Amino acid sequence: MSKPQLSPAKGRRWWRPAVELLVVLLIFLALKAWLQRDMISGEAPDFQARLLDGTPVSLADYRGAPVLVHFWATWCGICRLEQGSIETISQAWPVLTVAMQSGDAQALAAYMAEHGYAQAVIADEDGALAARFGVGAVPASFVLDADGNIRFRERGLTTGWGLRARLWMARLL
Template sequence: MCFCNGVPTANKLVWDCVVRRGMKTSKTTLEKGRILSRLLREVVLYGLVLLVAGFLGNLWMTRGQVSGAPPGLSGQIVQPDRVAGGTTAGRLDLAAYDKPMLLYFFAEWCPICKLQNPVIENIAEDYPVIGVAMQSGDAGKIRRYLEQRGLNIPVVNDPSGRISRSYGVNGVPAAFVIGPDGEIRYSTRGYATEAGLRSRLWLAGEAGPG
C-alpha cells in the first residue's frame, strides 16, 4: 500500500502517488536552486561593489601623491643594528633595481603602521623595499623601532617631512610601487593587504618600461 496525504490507495494508483511525490521533491529542489542562485548573484554583486568602492577610495586618498618619475631620495639612511652599515648619509637610486620595488612611508607614532609592518617585512623577502620614516625622531629612535617591529629594511630618516611632502604624502602608511625603469606605477594610502601589494608589484614587473 502507498499513502498519499495520509489516505491509502489501491495498488493501481501507486504510480500516481510516486509521481506526485516526485513532483513535490522536484519543486522543492528547484526552489532551493533558485534561492542559492539568487544568493550567489548577491554575493558576486556585493563583492564587485566592494572592489569598486576600494578602488575609488584608494584613488581619492592618493589623489595628491606623485606619479611618474619619483623625486630624489636622499638624507640620513638608517639600518637595523643587525645589518652592516649602521647610519650613513647618502642618496638612494630607485632606478638601480632590475625588478619592481616598494617605497614605504611610515611613522614611529602611527598605530596603523604597526599593523602594516608585518606585511612589509613579508614583501621584503621577495622584493626590494626602502622605508621613509616621517617625523619619527633621530636615527637611534628609528633603529630601535626597526628592531622592535622586525623591519629589516633600509630607512631614510625624514624628520621634517620634506621627503614625504615631495611625494605628496600627508598621512601614513603610504606606499609606492616603482617599476624596474624607476617610474612610479602604483601608490596606496592607508593599510594595504599583502595580496594587494604583491599584485601591484607583479603587474609593475609584467608591464615592462612605461
C-alpha cells in the same frame, strides 16, 4: 505535465545583490581615488638621503628592478599592523621605507632593533620627502618599475600579498 513557471520576482532575485555589490565596489573605488588624489604618479622623484646607519642612498640606486617605496610612522597603528609584511617583502624584493615624522635616526634605529626589523629606513623627520611624493598620511606605498616609474600607489592598509602581486606585475610591465 507542464513545467512550473517561475514568477518574474523570483527570476530577478539575483539582480538586487549584484547591484548592491556593484554600488559598494564603486564607493570603495571612489574613496580610494579620493585618498590617493595628492599622491604623485609618473616618474618618481629622485632623492639623496641617508639610511639609519648613515649609508647614503638614492632612489636611482634601485633602478633596474621593481622597488617598493613605503612611507610609514612609528606612531601609526595601521603602519604597525602591516610592518611585519613589509619586513617579509624586504627579504625577497628591493624595499626602501621612509619613516615620516618619527624621530631622528638614533630613535628609529632603537625602534627597529626593538621590533627585530632590518629593512632599509630613511628618517624623514620633517616630512619633506613625504611631501615630494604627495604623501600627507601614512601608510602609503609606491611600487616603481625598473625605470623608476610609479606603476602602483596605495594609501592605507595594504596586504603583503597585494604588494607582492604589484611588484611582480611591475616586473612584467
